[in-house]
Amino acid sequence: MTARYSIRHELKFTYEGTVTGSVLTLFLVPARNLRQLVRNFSLNTDPGGAIFTFSAPYGNQGHFFDRPSPHHELHIRTISEVDVVSQPPLPDSLETLNWDALEASIQDPQQWIMLQPSHFAQPSSSTLKRFMKKFGIEKGNTPLNSIQKLKSTLRTAFVYEPGSTTAQSPIDHILEGGRGVCQDYAHVMISILRSWGIPSRYVSGYLGSDSGHGGRSESHAWVECWLPGTGWFGVDPVNDGDCDERHIQVAVGRDYSDFPPVRGIFSGMLDSKLTTHVEVIRQELN
Numbered sequence: 001m002t003a004r005y006s007i008r009h010e011l012k013f014t015y016e017g018t019v020t021g022s023v024l025t026l027f028l029v030p031a032r033n034l035r036q037l038v039r040n041f042s043l044n045t046d047p048g049g050a051i052f053t054f055s056a057p058y059g060n061q062g063h064f065f066d067r068p069s070p071h072h073e074l075h076i077r078t079i080s081e082v083d084v085v086s087q088p089p090l091p092d093s094l095e096t097l098n099w100d101a102l103e104a105s106i107q108d109p110q111q112w113i114m115l116q117p118s119h120f121a122q123p124s125s126s127t128l129k130r131f132m133k134k135f136g137i138e139k140g141n142t143p144l145n146s147i148q149k150l151k152s153t154l155r156t157a158f159v160y161e162p163g164s165t166t167a168q169s170p171i172d173h174i175l176e177g178g179r180g181v182c183q184d185y186a187h188v189m190i191s192i193l194r195s196w197g198i199p200s201r202y203v204s205g206y207l208g209s210d211s212g213h214g215g216r217s218e219s220h221a222w223v224e225c226w227l228p229g230t231g232w233f234g235v236d237p238v239n240d241g242d243c244d245e246r247h248i249q250v251a252v253g254r255d256y257s258d259f260p261p262v263r264g265i266f267s268g269m270l271d272s273k274l275t276t277h278v279e280v281i282r283q284e285l286n
Helices: 099-105 109-113 126-134 143-157 171-177 182-195
Strands: 002-019 021-026 036-046 052-055 061-067 071-085 200-207 219-227 231-236 247-253 262-267 272-284
Touching: 002 021, 002 262, 021 071, 036 061, 071 247, 126 171, 126 182, 143 182, 143 219, 143 231, 171 182, 182 200, 182 219, 200 272, 219 247
Parallel strands: none
Antiparallel strands: 002 071, 002 272, 021 061, 021 262, 036 071, 052 061, 200 219, 200 247, 219 231
16 A cells, blocks of 8 residues: 655744754655655755755765854754555565574674664663563564564553653663653664564654544654565554554664754753644545
């Protein structure tokens, strides 16, 4: 199935007073790949000025700008139009893929990188080990079976609660409190899969509606796993399912810290407040 989305993403920084400059890096443009066709993308800011595009690791595309004039607010607005195709069904051969065959197949540096600990994905965490013991989380008969069982277990173990954690929360917060958001689910799942030897990476993007009559949603995060015979494929632990045409990819990395949607600094000893608004409208194509 293919769906077309119109995405509007707005960010507003409000400063306590007047700042003398803002420098930001953004990862907000939908990815261009075999599943996604980006038809249009626009980015503008107020105060206005030059915006530079750059290529980042893992195939990500970012934008950078500097606003050196005094201002007390900064508005960022993006509008995207993108077609998304569902990922193909997983091959039947993965049902019998064993752990030894998986280990022997991992040869690319991009796969090895996604087996290492990272800022938010800590497979050796003592809190994570206690959590896994409490919920009986362990390797299954096959890598694919283990992935599927794990995402279902996380859906049961956690309560999705916006505001219960922050963008900088370590996985200990959701492991101990049992409440978190999509990035927390993803970080826990990645940590466990890497401890089992399954290359896993963090994906940021948007989740569209499953209805052909349009809808609204917010930013989202999920996990991509690598297995031989299929390459990278997405799983969504928040919704206990495989990724489909609703999952609109923006960036991939080891975890959230690699490519957050917005990162920057401003000049002046002032506090700032960030408010965001995301609107995703779906139009069915076939």
